[in-house]
Amino acid sequence: MDAKIVLLPGDGIGPEIVAQGKRVLEAVAAKFGHSFSMSEHPIGGNAIDSFGDPLPQPTIDACKASDAILLGAVGGPKWDDPTAKTRPEVGLLKIRQELGLFANLRPIETWDELVDASPLRREIVAGTDILFFRELTGGIYFGDSGRRPHPSGEQAYNEMVYSTGEIERIVRLAAEAARGRRGHLTSVDKANVLEVSRLWRQVAQRVMTEEFPDVKYDVVLIDSMAMHLIARPKDFDVVVTGNMFGDILTDEASMLPGSLGLLPSASLGSDGPGLYEPIHGSAPDIAGMNIANPLATFLAVAMLLRHSLKLNDEADAVSAAVAKALKDGHRTKDIAAKGPSISTTEMGDVVVNNLTA
Ligand code: NAD
Secondary structure, three states: OEEEEEEEEEOOOHHHHHHHHHHHHHHHHHHHOOEEEEEEOOOOHHHHHHHOOOOOHHHHHHHHOOOEEEEEEOOOHHHOOOOOOOOHHHHHHHHHHHOOOOEEEEEEEOOHHHHHHOOOOHHHHOOOEEEEEEEOOOHHHOOOEEEEEEOOEEEEEEOOOOOHHHHHHHHHHHHHHHHOOOOEEEEEEOOOOOHHHHHHHHHHHHHHHHHOOOOEEEEEEHHHHHHHHHHOHHHOOEEEEOHHHHHHHHHHHOOOOOOHHHOEEEEEOOOOOEEEEEOOOOOHHHOOOOOOOOHHHHHHHHHHHHHHOOOHHHHHHHHHHHHHHHHOOOOOHHHOOOOOOOOHHHHHHHHHHHHHO
C-alpha cells in the first residue's frame, strides 16, 4: 500500500514521541512491504512562534491531502498568556473542524503488568477493554450560548442540540466497531430529564433494530454510568455517547489503567483522513529530557493503521510489540515505580526490535 501520512509533532514532548512513532511506522512499512510517505508540519505553539498562527494554511492543506495524521501534543506555559491573540489549542479545535472529525474513539485497556498502578483494585480493573465513541462536534459545546440580564444580575445559558443525522452517524460507527469486537454496544444518555437525550435514545434504538440486530444493545443513564464504570468496567465493550457526557466519562475511564502514558485516541469523520494522538498533553515539565513515554503514541499508530489504512495485521503487530515490551519489563520513568527505567528513544528501540524480530 502507498499511503500519505502527515506528522504534526507540536510542542513539549510532542516532537520526541512523534519521532519514535515515525520509526514504528517505518518499521511497519519495511516489514509488511508498504510505502508510507511522511511529512512534518507545524501546529500549536511552535506554529504561533514561526507563523503567528497555530494552524497555518499549508498544514491544513497537507492534512486534507493525506490518508492519516499523527499528532503529538500542543501547548505549554510559553503560550499561556490569557491576553495573547491566539493559543495553541485553537489549532487543535480548528483541525478537527476543518476535517469534520465528529467521532472521538478512546480505547481503555488495562495492561496486566501495570494494573497495580490503578487507583482501583486489581480484581475490578484487570481485563477491562472498553472502546468509547464520543460525539465531538455537536451537543452543548457547540449550541447557542450567551448571557442575558436577570433580576439577580445575569443569566447564562448553553443550548444542547443534536439532530437525527448527527446521532445516526456516531451510533452507526460505534455499532460497526462493536460488531468487530465482542458484539455489545451501550448508549449513554440522560433521557429521564433531557429532550435531546430522548431523541438520542429514539434514533439509536431505531438504528440498532433496523441495521444491527446482531449487536447486543443497552442504554444506561449518565449518572449510573459514572458509577458502573468504576464498579464493573469489565461489563462494557463499546460505549457511545454525546460530547459532554463523553468528555467526562472518558477522563474518568482514563484512570482505570493507571497510566496516562498508555492511552491513545482517534478522531474520525465520515470520510477523509483520521487524526490519531496520545491522550496526554505536551508535558512541558519533561520536554527535551528524552524520558517521555512513547507507548501511547505507538498505540495511536496502531489505531491509525487499523482505522484509516485498514491494515489490521499491521495494527495487531504494533500492539503486540508494545505488549511484549511491557511483558519483558521495559519501563519508562512514569511507569517504572521505584524500578529501573529506560529513555524515550530506548523504548523506541525495544518496540521497533520487537516489530522486526
Ligand atoms: P500533561 O498530560 O501534559 O501532563 C500531566 C503530567 O503527566 C505531567 O507531569 C507530565 O510530565 C506527565 N506526562 C504526560 N504525558 C507523559 C508521557 N508521555 N510520558 C511521561 N509522563 C507524561 O497535562 P498538563 O500538564 O495538564 O498539560 C500540559 C500542556 O499540554 C498544557 O499546555 C495543556 O493545555 C496541553 N494539553 C494538550 C493536549 C493535546 O495536545 N491534545 C491535551 C492535554 C493537555
